[in-house]
Amino acid sequence: MPNPMIFVDIPSPDVEAHSQFLADLFGWEFNRRPAGEFHEILPGIKPNLGMHKVDAPVAGPHPRIYVMVDDPPAYLERAIAKGATKLWDEVYWEEFDGRHAAFRDPWGIEIVLWRDKGTYKPGAASRS
Amino acid sequence: MNTLVFVDLPCDDPVAAQEFYEKLFGWTINPRPAGEFHQIVPGEGLHLGLFNARTQPPDPDAKPQPPRQGVQPRTYILVDDAPQVYLDRALTLGATKLWDEGWWDEFNGYHASFLDPWGNQIVMWEAKDKREERLGAQA
Numbered sequence: 001m002p003n004p005m006i007f008v009d010i011p012s013p014d015v016e017a018h019s020q021f022l023a024d025l026f027g028w029e030f031n032r033r034p035a036g037e038f039h040e041i042l043p044g045i046k047p048n049l050g051m052h053k054v055d056a057p058v059a060g061p062h063p064r065i066y067v068m069v070d071d072p073p074a075y076l077e078r079a080i081a082k083g084a085t086k087l088w089d090e091v092y093w094e095e096f097d098g099r100h101a102a103f104r105d106p107w108g109i110e111i112v113l114w115r116d117k118g119t120y121k122p123g124a125a126s127r128s
Numbered sequence: 129m130n131t132l133v134f135v136d137l138p139c140d141d142p143v144a145a146q147e148f149y150e151k152l153f154g155w156t157i158n159p160r161p162a163g164e165f166h167q168i169v170p171g172e173g174l175h176l177g178l179f180n181a182r183t184q185p186p187d188p189d190a191k192p193q194p195p196r197q198g199v200q201p202r203t204y205i206l207v208d209d210a211p212q213v214y215l216d217r218a219l220t221l222g223a224t225k226l227w228d229e230g231w232w233d234e235f236n237g238y239h240a241s242f243l244d245p246w247g248n249q250i251v252m253w254e255a256k257d258k259r260e261e262r263l264g265a266q267a
Binding site for chain 1: 181
């Protein structure tokens with residue numbers, strides 16, 4: 001009974017602008033199903049994400065999305081240039097032996113940039 | 129490659145949240161350390177996490193946050209039974225129902241949703257072909 005996570009959907013009051021922000025930043029592709037209401041996000045490797053239309057932006061504690069990148073400071077700088085707010089510069093997390101930086105995008109979503117160590121295998125079974 | 133690798137859910141009580149998700153989905157959850165950050169290992173696919181909403185690991189300089197507001201990001205879990213079965217189980221564990229099982233034609237799947245006791249939205253998903261496979265196996 002693994003019951004794995006298969007998608008994450010992001011709420012946004014401006015689905016088109018928000019999609020463009022993430023497309024420009026991460027190079028992700030989007031399927032509009034339909035445009036402005038629900039956009040399927042295709043990072044190139046599953047799991048996919050989605051974006052759904054809401055009236056107001058999210059605020060307060062909410063689920064954080066981790067995206068693996070090759071250079072967290074470069075992506076953080078690029079996100080800030082596009083209107084994001086820095087949450088923290090790249091630091092080391094000893095418990096997980098990983099380096100990360102984070103930002104809040106212009107619509108309130110918190111994204112953690114996780115440095116690719118070259119050891120990640122997409123689709124591999126998780127291990128405790 | 130810029131891929132999604134983890135999703136972490138905030139909660140006021142990671143120990144209680146661990147118990148909730150272990151009972152609901154049968155996940156293995158590792159306190160690292162207890163009460164601060166609990167690593168969720170579903171056994172297949174990506175890991176998730178439960179983080180203390182006050183201390184907010186791994187934020188090195190966490191600031192107080194305003195109360196939750198607006199619609200949450202939705203975390204979808206591929207379940208091995210009808211989403212309604214998991215929804216009913218979640219409600220007995222203290223979750224709040226958002227919607228009963230329904231059908232999404234655009235994506236060919238059955239789904240139901242709840243807010244966990246800490247306000248995180250979970251959607252349970254079963255694809256049409258998997259349901260047919262499951263029901264065929266039961267027949």
